[in-house]
Amino acid sequence: MLRRCFLTTAVLLTAGTLAPSIAAAAESDPAALINNLGSQFQAVTRNTSPEQKRAAFRELFRENFDGRRLGRFVLGRFWRILTPPERREFLALFENYVVLTYSEKLSKYAEDGGGPRVTGTRPGPVGTIVSTEIIGGSGPRAGGGQMAQPIKIDWLVTEKDGACKIRDVIIDGLSLAANGRSELEGVVERNGGRAQAILAVMRQQIASAAR
Secondary structure, eight states: OOHHHHHHHHTTOOOSOOOHHHHHHHHHOHHHHHHTHHHHHHHHTTOOSHHHHHHHHHHHHHHHBOHHHHHHHHHTTHHHHSOHHHHHHHHHHHHHHHHHHHHHHHHHHHHHHOOOEEEEEEEOSSSEEEEEEEESSSSBOTTTOOBOOEEEEEEEEEEETTEEEEEEEEETTEEHHHHHHHHHHHHHHHTTTOTTHHHHHHHHHHHHHHO
């Protein structure tokens, strides 16, 4: 559940400490924020243990991503149904699922292909859309003699409390936020219309990923 959606989300999760001048630029410039993801993402791979990688992903998720806004959008109409404690649990599960499921996968991805490269910006429905390319692998494809094709990803960046935060990711025209909401609606539909089923299913997914 939500595996394909959160894979895109997890590409955002980067690690490493920025120099003060770079960090300041990233706070106010959407392109600078995304442009820094490449070097930060590479830093994740230098952590030697899964626990270190997960800790780095978690820290950078909280720093760079507007997790509450995205989580609330993904939860959609069910946000009003859940109680405040259930909402808090959902947001925590959302974060844990991303970190536990993709820290190892994305470390391998960074080793093979690297991070995003900014190719342009344009106004979005809210905020700014930053267009990037990510090389899917280094070197020629086995047996084909052709270089791996870049993956084109758009990042929706908005301002929160005076700083730029990532609010959505669009890969090949597919929005993380919209697709994630559709997945959760399917979970509720398959469980008799019970919004609380979302929490139960996500707990199971996280327990499985943590093994």
